[in-house]
Amino acid sequence: MSEPSQSHVPAAVVDAMRSAQRVVIATHSPMDGDGLGSGLALQRALHARGANAVFVTEAPVPRSLRFLPGSEDIVLLTDDMPVPDADWLFGLDAGEESRLGRAFAERGEHVRVLNIDHHVSNPRYGDVVWVDAEAAAVGEQMYAMLRAADMELDVVAAQALLVSLVTDTGRFCYSSTTARTLETAAALVRAGARPDNIQRRLYSSEPIAVHRLRALAVDSLRFFADGKLCILTVEAGFGSQLGVDSDDVKDLIDVATSIEGVVVAAMVRGLAEGGTKVSLRSKDDRADVSAFSRLHGGGGHVRASGFSSDQSPAATEDAIRPGLEKLAVVASG
Ligand SMILES: [Mn+2]
Known part of the structure; x- marks a missing residue:
């Protein structure tokens, strides 16, 4: 062959x-x-x-x-x-x-x-x-x-x-x-x-706790730029009361990405050790989230990237939201 x-x-x-x-x-x-x-x-x-x-x-x-x-x-x-x-x-x-x-x-x-x-x-x-x-x-x-x-x-x-x-x-x-x-x-x-x-x-072997975590995440999604940008902000310890591991929390970005009309999805996640981890996904090559992450000291792929910040999740989100909105709108224009 x-x-x-x-x-x-x-x-x-x-x-x-x-x-x-x-x-x-x-x-x-x-x-x-x-x-x-x-x-x-x-x-x-x-x-x-x-x-x-x-x-x-x-x-x-x-x-x-x-x-x-x-x-x-x-x-x-x-x-x-x-x-x-x-x-x-x-x-x-x-x-x-x-x-x-x-x-x-x-x-x-x-x-x-x-x-x-x-x-x-x-x-x-x-x-x-x-x-x-x-x-x-x-x-x-x-x-x-x-x-x-x-x-x-x-x-x-x-x-x-x-x-x-x-x-x-x-x-x-x-x-x-x-x-x-x-x-x-x-x-x-x-x-x-x-x-x-x-x-x-x-x-096909996911603990029910992972699905409960997803339900919580769906309830806390927020949309900007006419629904083209979806942000999920989670504080440190989110999910720990459900007994899920940090990997399951990390995958919550997929929930935001999967939604109709969303061009750019962001997960802003507080870390137990302090600081914030930002994960970005794009559904359009014109919204290059790798370039966006590089501006913030991170990197990745055009459609999937991330970076870390010393600030709190809320402060980090405030700092990046305008740029992400612009990115999501440009890509859908
Ligand atoms: Mn890889």
């Missing part, structure tokens, strides 16, 4: 994959399906050729993703734990180096950094860099990389990479989905991945 049309995997990336002996794997914390799936597949491939690879995180693996084999072995770095020593740090899906957290900030001087990412705003940090903004997910790059380096891809890794693709493309519906994305998915299914298993474990 045909292979996905080749994405260009830089030779230095293939070399690092083939030769690295002690690797720390990291993605952003908390991780998402793309960071987790591509990291697990990478770790399995490195282990299969006898390399030592430790996958680290600074936040627990989100509840909904814990069904993936290997997620239980991810090392949760607590404050009193040093970052494991290594020759290489493989950073995945991190649009800026700070998103890799301590794995990047506290690495030894001898540690080389491989930056594999698909965010258009990536500043190309690291010693070896492979940023492919055409890739719908790092999982798509990871598949090409494992193939280019002639490394093992077993059923478990194929399933992990399909989770990367499914979650980062909104089940293959976002504008980032290309023929190559679908060809990669087909190759993964041929390798034994099961889409129906992902549907059941990821989308």
